[in-house]
Amino acid sequence: MPRVGNGGSKQPTMWDVASLAGVSQASVSLVLNDAGRGRVSDATRQRILDAVRELDYRTNAFAKSLRSGESGLIGFVSDEVASAPFAGRLLKGAQELAWETGHVILSVDSFGDNALEAAAIDMMRSYRVRGVVYGSMYHRVVHLPAALEDIPAVVLNAREADGKVPSFFPDEELGGHTATQCLLGAGHTRIAMINIQTPESDLPAGIGRMAGYRRALDEAGVAFDERLVRYGGGVVEDGLALTRELMEGPVVPTAIFCGNDRTAWGAYRALEALGLRIPDDCSIVGFDDQETLAPYLDPGLTTVALPFEQMARSALDALLGTRSDEVSDHPIECSLVPRGSVASAKVHE
Incomplete structure (x- = not known):
């Protein structure tokens, strides 16, 4: 034939x-x-x-879905993940595993509009999606929308408040611990931290990173010194102002753990303005590993990477039923990315 x-x-x-x-x-x-x-x-x-x-x-995917009652589609509903280059690696990780398992991602950003979110979920249900990934651009505590409570769902880059479905998010405390250990391992003991939120904030990122910083100091026998801690908003301008404040304060740090890479960029600018060199006069570690920023600072920024793609793959594994555990919270390790911004502490520190 x-x-x-x-x-x-x-x-x-x-x-x-x-x-x-x-x-x-x-x-x-x-x-x-x-x-x-x-x-x-x-x-x-x-x-x-x-x-x-x-x-x-x-x-014929349509005919197959009619026979089985299920399509090869997976819904991905988020606030701004698909449209944010930094967090877009969440969607990339989900897409890669979806494709490997014969599925396709149907993605909608709601931009915080509850009506749009509800309409998106309703549309996905009409397409008979196998399940829905409910994602967030940044790590926070969320409540699962009622429309998702009777279909398979997972929460990504956030923690579901009531533990109704599995949640996959960065292990912020372990990340803060890893960043501080990097500096301790280089012999530093006067290690400052510039956090990305105020002490009153309930966002998990700043809370966890600060807890990891304090735990690493405690394990190393280094006393926590409030004079070496500052609270900003995670922007370059705060890194600039607060680093200058630290370097002109009563206890001058030889290393600074910045709560995110934008804060670290500000710290670079402040140290340069003061005539100080990185890492010779002050070592810097950031957090996030923003691919458009961290490698291009001079020297390249040693930082802790958010595990976007690993979180997404783990979440999709759970949604597709390849994970059998019943634990609702799944913190994912954040790994250190060493570059040139950390040097050994000087003997006279």
């Missing part, structure tokens, strides 16, 4: 695949629906997949 493919006059069918592979249509159906393990030999499975590629065969 004539081959049907990219250059043919009609779309290839499952019968065409079966004919080319020399197998039954039932065998093709088992393989394409990933149900043939143990029922179709590896050699037969490979012949079918080769025929699928040669014919450029595509399954």
Whole structure:
């Protein structure tokens, strides 16, 4: 029979695949629906997949969803993840694993509009999505929308307040601990911290990073000194002003842990204005590993990376049912990215 493919006059069918592979249509159906393990030999499975590629065969996803009651779509509802380059790696990680498992991400940013969020969830339900990832641009505590309570869902880059569904978020305390340990390991003991929020703030990032800083000092036998702590808003201007304040204060630090990379950028500018060199006169560690900033400071900024892609893959694993644990909170480790902004403390410190 004539081959049907990219250059043919009609779309290839499952019968065409079966004919080319020399197998039954039932065998093709088992393989394409990933149900043939143990029922179709590896050699037969490979012949079918080769025929699928040669014919450029595509399954009818709409018909499949009608038969099964489930599509190959996964919903991704967030505030501003898809439109924010920094947090966009969350969506990238989810898309990669979705594609590897034969799924497609259907993504909507609500920009904080509750009506838009509700409409997006309703639309996803009408498409029979397999489940929904409920994501956040920054780490915070969220309440799961009522419309998601009766379908599979996970929370990403945030913690669900009531533990109704699995939540995947950065381990902020471990990250703060890692950043401070880096400086302690280089021999520093006068380590300042510029946090990214006030002590009254309930956001997990600043709370966790400060807790990690204090725990690392305590484990090293270094007394916590309130004079070495400042509270900003996570912007460059705060890093600039508060670093100058620290360097002109009664206890001059030899190293500064900045609560995010933008604060660290401000610290670089302040030290340069004071005629001080990084890392010779003061070492700096940041947090976030912003790819458009941290590598391009001079010297490159040693920082702690937010595990965007790993969080997203873990969340999708849970949504697709490949994780069997029943724990609701899943903090994901933040790893150190060493560059040139940390040096050994001087002997006379």
